[in-house]
C-alpha cells in the first residue's frame with residue numbers, strides 16, 4: 373500500500389493454478405496459446421480463465437465497466453490520469469499478470485488498475501497493446517476477453533486520433549458511431565483462427581457495434597459539461613502504424629468515409645462485440661490530418677500526448693458521468 377492508498381501488486385509469492393511464483397503462467401512454452409492451421413495463435417479459453425482467476429484472487433471487486441485508456445486518457449506515466457483518480461485502487465502491472473504481454477511503447481504505463489469511479493467498480497487498462505509493437509491483433513485485444521471473464525458488461529474504449537473531418541478541431545471529442553476495419557480489408561482480424569463458442573459465435577454481426585443509447589446519453593453528458601461545440605459523431609478507422617499516414621493515404625481514407633484515423637480500438641471493439649459486451653468508444657482529436665502537400669506541419673507523437681494532458685480533466689469528468697449513467701440505467705432494468 374502506498375501513501376496515496378494505492379495497492380500495487382508485484383506478483384511475488386503467488387502460486388496458483390500452475391503459475392510460477394513470479395506470477396507468470398507455467399502452462400507450457402506457448403503460454404496457453406492455441407496454434408491453428410495457419411500458424412496464427414490465439415489464447416485458449418482455459419488460459420484466459422486462468423488469467424482471470426489470478427486477478428480475481430487479488431482484487432477486491434467485480435468490475436462492471438472496462439475502460440481502455442488511450443494516449444488521450446492517461447496511457448502514459450504522468451500525474452492525474454483517469455486511473456489515478458479511481459478510489460480504492462489496486463494496480464496490477466502487466467508484467468506480473470499471467471499471459472499478458474509486456475507494454476513496449478516508451479513511457480507507456482502498462483497496468484490494469486481496479487477501483488471505483490463514480491462509486492462504480494471499474495477496471496482501467498493504463499496503456500494498451502498496439503499492432504505496431506509487433507503483437508498480432510488477437511493479442512492486442514486479449515485483455516478485452518479477460519475483462520469479460522472478470523464480469524465486465526460494458527467496454528469504454530478511448531483513443532487519440534487524427535481528425536480527417538474538416539469540422540473537427542484539436543481537443544474535440546468524436547463519439548465513434550462506426551468503424552472501418554481497414555486491416556480486415558487485408559484479411560487481418562482478431563477473431564481469425566479457431567472459434568471458441570464460449571466467447572461468441574463464429575460469424576458475429578458488426579452492424580451495431582457501438583451502442584446507440586449510450587452514444588446519445590454521452591452526447592447529452594457532453595452538452596451538460598459545456599462540450600456542446602466540441603462533440604461529434606463519426607467513423608473511426610485504424611491503420612497498423614507506427615508511421616503516421618501519407619497525404620495520399622489520408623485523402624483515400626476521407627473518400628472511404630472515415631472522420632478520424634488512429635492505430636487501435638477497432639480490433640478491441642470487434643473482440644468485445646464477439647463476447648457480447650456493450651461498447652462505447654470515443655476519439656480525442658489530437659491533431660488535424662494533413663491533406664495537402666503545401667502544409668509544413670507534421671503529425672508527431674509529442675503533440676498527441678500534449679493534447680491528451682491538456683484535455684485530461686474534462687475527459688475524466690466525461691467518463692465519470694458516463695460510467696455513472698451505465699450503472700444507474702442497469703440498476704433500473
Ligand SMILES: O=P(O)(O)O[C@@H]1C[C@H](O)[C@@H](CO)O1
Nearest residue numbers: 442443531532635636673676
Ligand atoms: O492508443 P491510442 O490509439 O490512443 O494511441 C494513438 C496511436 C498511437 O499509439 C499514438 C500515436 O501518437 O497515439
